[in-house]
Amino acid sequence: MSTILANVIGGEHVLAADGRTSPLIDPVTGEQAGTATVSAAPEVEAAMSAAAKAFATWRRATPARRQDALLAIADGLAARAEEIADAECRETGKPRAAMTGEEIPMCVDTLRFFAGAARHLEGKAAAEYMDGLTSWIRREPIGVCAQITPWNYPLMMAVWKIGPALAAGNTVVLKPAESTPTSTAILAEVAAEALPAGACNVVLGDRDTGRLIVGHEVPQLISITGSTRAGIQVARSASADLKKLHLELGGNAPVVVFDDADIPAAVEGVIGGAFLNAGQDCTAGSRVLVHSAVHDAFVAELAKKAAAQRTGLPSREDADFGPLNNADQLDRVLGLLERLPDHAKVHTGGHRVGDRGYFIAPTVISGLRADDEIVREEIFAPIITVQPFGTEAEAAELANGVPQGLASSVWTTDHARALRMSAELDFGAVWLNNHGALTSEMPHGGFKHSGYGKDLSAYSLEDYTRVKHVMSSTG
Known part of the structure; x- marks a missing residue:
């Protein structure tokens, strides 16, 4: 096989016809660790044609x-888990234990969930709403x-995309x-x-490749996980072609800690929720709001726990998180730190570690x-901000x-308050006394x-379907 990572179109490995490639950079070292093809119009056209052809049969499956x-794909991922972990750790720098112990098992579980969901579509009962x-x-x-898909969870986000799409009978580019x-x-x-050849195609490339895919006339739905921009x-x-959209974009999750909370548990929850994957998570609990009565003590304990977090190589078994994914993200985060206002107080960290990676x-x-x-900005880094509040209304x-x-x-620990806040918070997910837990059965958006x-969930499967009303005369 070529040393250049290729597209997978119609079940075959395909390189860009014009020979363009891009380097794959190891974020641990900042050095090139591989090469990938960069697709242009011919490859996008080939993928769309393959997907359209496969749809004619897969939709009838x-x-x-x-x-x-889907069960076979899940089993195939599990069988190639070590190879997948090697590849993703090389390109993201995340701890290997996170891949083998958490992410790949969740990907397998998600595919198995959608395999079952494919056989359980729901809708209104057939009935006579008009005479005859x-x-x-x-x-x-x-x-x-x-x-x-984005770079923070490459495999997981791809599974979240193809799982419901294929389960519903669609094909994918x-x-x-x-x-x-x-x-x-x-x-x-x-x-x-x-799958049938062309049912699931992967096209590699840059932003220009993405624009060609989004602007192509064939897709009826565009789904992206990425930044708001x-x-x-x-x-x-x-919108120019009235395509259906499925958008999972940036987050800026608040973590609201009241004075009656289990403070040690809340501190641990914030640490886990904010530093997971080096904070490169759209649900990262990086924006902490703490009742003024416990603010100072909470910040002191949080800073102590944060300072003990370990960043390091993917192979380091005691590493809590790895590097940021790329040089642009590093520059963006350093810029946020350099522009901190005078009233901000850095309790721990606030700087780059080393000059490599x-x-x-x-x-x-x-x-x-x-x-x-x-x-106000989504940080996407191992950074926690803390603000005080005085009342429940101010917290909301x-x-x-x-x-x-x-x-x-x-x-x-006040159940009634927890319920009130869950109703007041304008967010698609509200966790009570935990942060960041996900399950295939519950929606994320x-x-x-x-x-x-x-x-995730049956709601995702519904997003990848269209509703048709059929009415028949009984006369």
């Missing part, structure tokens, strides 16, 4: 056939789905992030063994205000006072600038 295929006429609902696949394509290419190889650009492009020290910052840049106002609306958590559409 029985739910049992789709289930078998019977109505019923058909849920049908939409068609070819164009999907774009997916573009992974330019810096982290290898695990997704392996997924496409596994899928090709279980990227989602807005995709929405503008897709893209490591940031675990950081805790207090003294911030609601309109500060680092509070501060929590909701950002453009994003993906996830949130509340820490309190946000409001406002965090986009719309759900990943």
